[in-house]
Amino acid sequence: MADSRQAIRPVRGLATLLAAAAFCWQAGFGSGSAFAVLSPRQVLTQADAQLYLPATLPHAFTGKSIPPQSDAASAQSNSRKPTDAVSLALAAAGCAVAMRAAESASSEPAKEQSFMDKFRVPIYIGLWYLFNIGYNIYNKKALISYPYPWACALWQMAFGWLIFVPLWLFKVRKTPKLNVSQAVKLAPAALGHLATHVGAVVAFFAGAVSFGHIVKASEPVVSSVLNFCFLGEVMPWQVYASLLPIIGGVGLASASEMSFNWLCFGAAMGSNIGSASRAVYSKKVMKGDIGENMDSANVYAVLTIMATFMLIPISLGIEGPSAMIKGFKAATSAGGMGFMWQMILSGFYYYMYNEVAFLALGKLDPVSHAVCNTMKRVVIIITAIFVFRTPVTALGIAGSSIAIGGTLLYSLAKNKFSK
Numbered sequence: 001m002a003d004s005r006q007a008i009r010p011v012r013g014l015a016t017l018l019a020a021a022a023f024c025w026q027a028g029f030g031s032g033s034a035f036a037v038l039s040p041r042q043v044l045t046q047a048d049a050q051l052y053l054p055a056t057l058p059h060a061f062t063g064k065s066i067p068p069q070s071d072a073a074s075a076q077s078n079s080r081k082p083t084d085a086v087s088l089a090l091a092a093a094g095c096a097v098a099m100r101a102a103e104s105a106s107s108e109p110a111k112e113q114s115f116m117d118k119f120r121v122p123i124y125i126g127l128w129y130l131f132n133i134g135y136n137i138y139n140k141k142a143l144i145s146y147p148y149p150w151a152c153a154l155w156q157m158a159f160g161w162l163i164f165v166p167l168w169l170f171k172v173r174k175t176p177k178l179n180v181s182q183a184v185k186l187a188p189a190a191l192g193h194l195a196t197h198v199g200a201v202v203a204f205f206a207g208a209v210s211f212g213h214i215v216k217a218s219e220p221v222v223s224s225v226l227n228f229c230f231l232g233e234v235m236p237w238q239v240y241a242s243l244l245p246i247i248g249g250v251g252l253a254s255a256s257e258m259s260f261n262w263l264c265f266g267a268a269m270g271s272n273i274g275s276a277s278r279a280v281y282s283k284k285v286m287k288g289d290i291g292e293n294m295d296s297a298n299v300y301a302v303l304t305i306m307a308t309f310m311l312i313p314i315s316l317g318i319e320g321p322s323a324m325i326k327g328f329k330a331a332t333s334a335g336g337m338g339f340m341w342q343m344i345l346s347g348f349y350y351y352m353y354n355e356v357a358f359l360a361l362g363k364l365d366p367v368s369h370a371v372c373n374t375m376k377r378v379v380i381i382i383t384a385i386f387v388f389r390t391p392v393t394a395l396g397i398a399g400s401s402i403a404i405g406g407t408l409l410y411s412l413a414k415n416k417f418s419k
Helices: 002-030 070-078 083-089 091-106 115-145 149-159 161-169 180-206 209-216 219-231 237-241 243-256 262-285 296-319 321-335 337-361 366-388 394-417
Strands: none
Touching: 115 149, 115 180, 115 209, 115 321, 115 337, 115 366, 149 161, 149 180, 149 296, 149 321, 149 337, 161 296, 161 337, 180 209, 180 262, 180 296, 209 243, 209 262, 209 366, 209 394, 219 243, 219 262, 219 394, 237 243, 237 394, 243 394, 296 321, 296 337, 321 337, 366 394
16 A cells, blocks of 8 residues: 555656646746746856656656666765865866956956955856855765655755845845735746756756766757747857757767666756746846845745745655655664765755855856856866766767857857847
């Protein structure tokens, strides 16, 4: 009887998520409401998806049937080695390029500047890289110790409350004020925020972190399709031509990936769909009134609150509260405080890299933005391969390089040729 209930959970959770997505999709197009947040120069569309979970893997949906692949075995054998500190140092390689691009964006002639004024953007970018790398490391380690991706995603989403609520209570940041209609208008965006994050967490649970990021590099392809289908936006042929390296690179990397599985690929692509959908709808939503004191940081905080409430019943329906608690007790018994720190740091880094990204990307021109985003992806992939000893092939390296280079080429082409 227990087995039958467990088998039904994935179907029940998927049906709930699809029903909510369908409702919000209809609300977004039928009523003119928008499914989005601020533009990329104002708010980070990250990381991290409207979930695609293959019908052939229903039990994997609960996070217990597919063990983490090459990352898991490697992390267990190397968990006590000082690879975390070394891997975080790899951020310097990418930051060198990103900060060079940031220098031109942050320089202001004529008047004398303080140290913080002069180096504000490079510092933000450095912290953005470090927090992002830290999140990818500790998120994967937490998923290895506690193989419940929906529970981990819920924890990371809720952790942000511990950061922005005190900022509001102590008047460090202005408290946002919304009415019911404004909250309803933001609800589809919150669902997209939820789907983007959960899709990424499921992808990194099911497969290698490096491969998940390679697949997520194909987001420009999804964004172009959605822009054409729902906004009728047609870009110059040069922009579309720049998508070919992304498609070819991701395909080559997928074909040669030693730990490839469809759950990882599908969830990462679902994350792309969620993130690209927010970008598409952002062209409408921010034209209207969405509340008072709703700057980019507060928009993200409000979306986090709404997404947390949406995720609670979905995650409990899919993985079950008893299973979550049992798995947490087992992980705590096996890992002790080490596991607890993995959970705490994964939640802290998740919110902070998004928070700092608001500060960094809002001050960059489109070209610098493209360079920083591309180098961030490169640094994360290299770091993940190093930390988790992920086996890679020559074709995988070639495909990854082509795909990542394609994302930069797309950003530059779009900036140059699009009106």
